Amino acid sequence: MLKRINHIAIAVPDVQIAAATYREMLDAKVSAPQALPEHGVTVVFVELPNSKVELLEPLGADSPLVKFLARYPTGGMHHICYEVDDLLAARDRLVAGGARVLGGDEPQIGAHGKPVLFLHPKDFFGTLIELEESSRRSGAAV
Numbered sequence: 001m002l003k004r005i006n007h008i009a010i011a012v013p014d015v016q017i018a019a020a021t022y023r024e025m026l027d028a029k030v031s032a033p034q035a036l037p038e039h040g041v042t043v044v045f046v047e048l049p050n051s052k053v054e055l056l057e058p059l060g061a062d063s064p065l066v067k068f069l070a071r072y073p074t075g076g077m078h079h080i081c082y083e084v085d086d087l088l089a090a091r092d093r094l095v096a097g098g099a100r101v102l103g104g105d106e107p108q109i110g111a112h113g114k115p116v117l118f119l120h121p122k123d124f125f126g127t128l129i130e131l132e133e134s135s136r137r138s139g140a141a142v
Contacts, residue, residue, distance in 0.1 A: 001090050003083040006112075006132050007045070007052040011065050012075040015057035019044045022055070033057075036111055040064055043111050054081070054111070079118070079128035087115045087133040099123045107133070 012018040015033055022028040031045040040063035046053035056078055058065040068078060084090040087107055095101060100120035107115035110132055119129040 001084055001093065003085065003134055005051050006081040006083045006130075006134075007054045008080050009054040009056055009078040009130070010075060011056045011068050011072070011078040013057070013069055013073065015042050015044050015055050018055045018057075018075070019046075022046050022053070034111060035059055038108065039110075045111075079130050081116075081130035081132055083134035084131050085134055087117060087131060090131055091117055094119065 010018070019030045019033070023030045029047040031047065033042050033044050035042045037059060040059050042057045042059050044055040046055065056065055058069065065078070069075065091101060091105060091107075095105065100123055102118040102120055105117075107117050110116035110130070112132065115133045117131050119131065121128045
């Protein structure tokens with residue numbers, strides 16, 4: 001089911017400062033910030049040859065990151081994103097096995113323009129898991 005790691009997400013209080021730190025201290029290639037109001041975050045991607053690091057800043061008081069940063073004010077690892085070939089088949093298999101999908105069972109479009117789902121961290125050893133469909137099949141419904 002799992003393919004490659006798409007990205008590791010780090011919640012940060014200020015995405016501009018975090019991006020500058022990665023760019024200046026680690027000589028990393030960093031994308032421009034992208035606001036995703038439907039997810040309540042602003043994202044920046046640190047591009048690596050084999051994956052990405054996603055820096056996440058809350059976008060508004062209702063952001064799901066607000067509680068996380070209240071617990072970890074300087075930031076920290078938020079989730080890991082794995083690619084899967086067929087997101088709906090993966091969801092059905094996981095739910096049948098007892099896993100819980102957060103925010104309802106229907107995929108949303110993520111930062112890469114592809115369908116994503118989040119899995120409850122209590123079902124995966126305290127780690128929030130994001131699944132992203134690795135390629136859109138023609139006619140695939142979201």
